[in-house]
Amino acid sequence: MIVRKADQVPAAAVEQDGAKGVQMRMLIGPEQGATHFHMRRFDVAPGGHTPHHHHEWEHEVYVLAGQGVAVCPDGEKPLAAGDCVFVPPAREHQFRNTGDQTLTFLCLVPRMD
Amino acid sequence: MIVRKADQVPAAAVEQDGAKGVQMRMLIGPEQGATHFHMRRFDVAPGGHTPHHHHEWEHEVYVLAGQGVAVCPDGEKPLAAGDCVFVPPAREHQFRNTGDQTLTFLCLVPRMD
Numbered sequence: 001m002i003v004r005k006a007d008q009v010p011a012a013a014v015e016q017d018g019a020k021g022v023q024m025r026m027l028i029g030p031e032q033g034a035t036h037f038h039m040r041r042f043d044v045a046p047g048g049h050t051p052h053h054h055h056e057w058e059h060e061v062y063v064l065a066g067q068g069v070a071v072c073p074d075g076e077k078p079l080a081a082g083d084c085v086f087v088p089p090a091r092e093h094q095f096r097n098t099g100d101q102t103l104t105f106l107c108l109v110p111r112m113d
Numbered sequence: 114m115i116v117r118k119a120d121q122v123p124a125a126a127v128e129q130d131g132a133k134g135v136q137m138r139m140l141i142g143p144e145q146g147a148t149h150f151h152m153r154r155f156d157v158a159p160g161g162h163t164p165h166h167h168h169e170w171e172h173e174v175y176v177l178a179g180q181g182v183a184v185c186p187d188g189e190k191p192l193a194a195g196d197c198v199f200v201p202p203a204r205e206h207q208f209r210n211t212g213d214q215t216l217t218f219l220c221l222v223p224r225m226d
Contacts, residue, residue, distance in 0.1 A: 085115065086147060
């Protein structure tokens with residue numbers, strides 16, 4: 001069993017096109033032996049956002065802190081701590097920080113190799 | 114895209130043998146269209162615990178609030194908010210609330226049907 005503090009996991013800037021002010025930590029991934037799905041934590045700075053995109057895999061998201069919106073084809077949905085989000089495969093989406101604190105959320109994805 | 118507040122998702126008592134004072138919410142599961150893995154939230158009352166058991170699927174856990182321990186074959190590991198836990202398949206484990214507040218954590222599992 002592996003127990004570690006999320007804050008102590010190294011963070012890397014997300015350099016993907018369309019990302020602004022986003023850092024990612026791989027909390028539970030291939031190095032921990034996860035074979036079905038991976039847990040990542042994202043920290044989005046005030047004014048920042050993830051890419052507005054779509055892909056073939058789903059997201060399961062849990063908002064830990066901050067204020068933001070989930071942008072989807074039918075508009076924007078507000079996000080706050082304690083909200084969970086399911087983004088189905090192939091659905092356009094983006095997460096934007098609309099507050100003055102860091103927007104922090106978990107985002108889990110199926111294994112992709 | 115589905116956004117919902119975890120606190121508003123109905124909770125059910127966990128009646129499994131060895132569970133004490135545990136409630137579970139299925140935040141993202143089959144009803145939301147999740148096909149690879151499911152996000153559940155557990156609330157363990159002070160003095161409560163999940164079953165001490167093992168099974169063929171892994172757990173990916175993120176502690177949201179409270180104080181507790183993860184019981185594993187090599188002893189007990191303390192748990193607090195912001196800790197993430199990977200329980201590999203077939204590993205004995207139990208989560209115990211050792212504090213005086215509710216121990217709340219996400220626990221994700223692969224789809225099991």
